[in-house]
Amino acid sequence: MNNRPDEITSRRSPQVIAVSSGKGGVGKTFISVHLAARAAQQGKRVLLIDADLGMANVDIMLGLTAKGSVLQVIEGQSELNDILVQGGERLDVLPGGSGLHELSHLSAAHQHILLDALDNLTQNYDLVLVDTGAGIGENVMFYASSSETVLIVLTPDPTSLTDAYALIKVLSTQHNTTRFMVAVNQADEVAAQTVFRRLLSVSDRYLDVVLDYVGQMSECPSVRKAIQSQKLLYSCGSQKDIDNLNRLADTVLARPRRGSGGGLQFSWQSTLAEGLYAGNVREDEVI
Ligand SMILES: Nc1ncnc2c1ncn2[C@@H]1O[C@H](COP(=O)(O)OP(=O)(O)O)[C@@H](O)[C@H]1O
Numbered sequence: 202m203n204n205r206p207d208e209i210t211s212r213r214s215p216q217v218i219a220v221s222s223g224k225g226g227v228g229k230t231f232i233s234v235h236l237a238a239r240a241a242q243q244g245k246r247v248l249l250i251d252a253d254l255g256m257a258n259v260d261i262m263l264g265l266t267a268k269g270s271v272l273q274v275i276e277g278q279s280e281l282n283d284i285l286v287q288g289g290e291r292l293d294v295l296p297g298g299s300g301l302h303e304l305s306h307l308s309a310a311h312q313h314i315l316l317d318a319l320d321n322l323t324q325n326y327d328l329v330l331v332d333t334g335a336g337i338g339e340n341v342m343f344y345a346s347s348s349e350t351v352l353i354v355l356t357p358d359p360t361s362l363t364d365a366y367a368l369i370k371v372l373s374t375q376h377n378t379t380r381f382m383v384a385v386n387q388a389d390e391v392a393a394q395t396v397f398r399r400l401l402s403v404s405d406r407y408l409d410v411v412l413d414y415v416g417q418m419s420e421c422p423s424v425r426k427a428i429q430s431q432k433l434l435y436s437c438g439s440q441k442d443i444d445n446l447n448r449l450a451d452t453v454l455a456r457p458r459r460g461s462g463g464g465l466q467f468s469w470q471s472t473l474a475e476g477l478y479a480g481n482v483r484e485d486e487v488i
């Protein structure tokens with residue numbers, strides 16, 4: 202944990218980036234984990250939240266073992282701090298097995314306890330990355346609509362493009378999210394540009410959104426090797442592949458924050474709650 206007061210280098214609220222996709226298996230977790238690692242390398246204090254309902258695997262990719270559950274936090278038996286796992290220097294992980302994906306199904310009272318705990322926890326970090334999972338389900342909407350920035354990951358696979366468009370459409374028309382970063386995975390630069398242009402042309406025609414292309418990651422065997430051996434690409438990839446991934450990560454991390462001029466504190470209580478109620482979750486839904 203890197204949250205001792207004397208280690209706090211910035212008093213600004215954390216930047217919160219949700220990493221989402223229309224379709225699963227496009228590389229969200231791979232990109233989230235490496236974005237987190239790269240930001241930590243650059244000196245940022247990073248919290249990586251695994252909120253993927255279907256395929257929570259941040260801990261597996263980083264070779265970590267999850268402990269505890271947010272249910273214990275709700276019941277007052279532990280603090281969120283207790284279930285964090287250290288993923289590296291300046292990098293903490295809130296693993297998926299922790300029950301965080303159930304947030305949108307909790308009673309209003311339990312949500313408040315948890316959102317309060319998240320508010321407190323995230324203030325200790327410079328960057329919070331949320332691996333939201335795929336699709337237009339309630340959980341993805343919940344996290345994506347309440348994050349400062351949404352990074353959409355897609356591949357040249359046509360269904361990935363259609364599903365990314367569907368996600369952007371729902372987020373923009375139902376949750377007022379109008380700006381998106383877009384990264385194309387498993388594609389060389391030419392293929393990635395082609396995919397992005399197709400997404401842009403249909404979005405420009407039908408939606409009122411701004412899409413910000415942040416780069417690509419090529420399809421490479423060393424990615425599979427790294428994932429299989431539960432290691433970061435840095436320890437087993439070729440320099441070319443590492444440079445490619447760093448370029449993408451650095452572009453995302455260098456983008457100016459929205460509304461960063463103001464002194465407003467980022468609040469999960471207010472922003473997540475808005476996202477939640479926009480998602481039509483009934484107050485009487487209890488775990
Ligand atoms: N750039 C890449 N090159 C090769 N294989 C990749 C690449 N990115 C992802 N993969 C493969 O895709 C799989 C799914 O990646 P993952 O990050 O778990 O996707 P998601 O989180 O979107 O479901 C990985 O296990 C890996 O085998």
Ligand SMILES: [Mg+2]
Pocket residue numbers: 229230231253256257258332334
């Ligand atoms: Mg994943």
